[in-house]
Amino acid sequence: MQHRVRAVLLTPNNTTLLIKRIRPGIDPYWVIVGGKIEPTDASPEDALRREVREEIAGEAQIVSLLHTLEADEERQDFYLATIDSWSFEDRTGPEFSQEGRGEYLLEEIPLTIEALDAINLLPQEIASVLREAVERGELFAGR
Template sequence: MLAIKRVRPGVPEYWVLPGGGVEADDESLEATLHREVWEEIAGRAEITSLLHTLDSDDEQQFFYLARIGTWNFDARSGPEFNRDDRGEYLLEEVPLTTAGLDAIDLKPEKIADEIRKALLADRLKSVSGDL
């Protein structure tokens, strides 16, 4: 599982999954995912399925399962990487196992819980496969 480790002054380190907000010229949620994966890790996503939707009072977040066979973190181009006040973004490969998830502080916690449930129900084979 590709996760971005966030290191920010005064904040305990945590991890997030590649992704971000929908922009006005994004044609669909899937187009948003493709754009964000390219901006954040210079990778190409092969979308497998929607894993989970998180709803809160102010936003809705969609978490997709996808294979990303190649990436080049040095070629990332997202606007957040040009801001010194955003801290560090470090790409890490985390084992797609419950032990791998337990070893990091993946945010939001709810998606970490959903990934654990999917692992326990053996629903992630189509993503992890032979990668």
């Protein structure tokens, strides 16, 4: 089973950082920062911190596990984390230099129902989890 970790990154501006994917022949969609756990990672949390450094050149402070998705041969753990600074220009992830992968754009999305409803956040189950957490005011407890 492939194990991935993702960070719902809460910024000081009450936004979250998402990556907008633009690929030929597919409508744009947004994903949460993260990736797969490597054999060299000491723990899922270490993998998550590494992925945040690679993808947005930032340092995440992990607050808690928010949600786990399991489907087929994949498990994704979504963590709630805070971040104060980042530099998308300084990203180092290997996927960014691979031909044919399309564009990766970092966007700050307000943590409101309206803003979340305006984007195609995938997977859809985590989009629903985030909307419900915003409605209950749970995400702001992490800041």
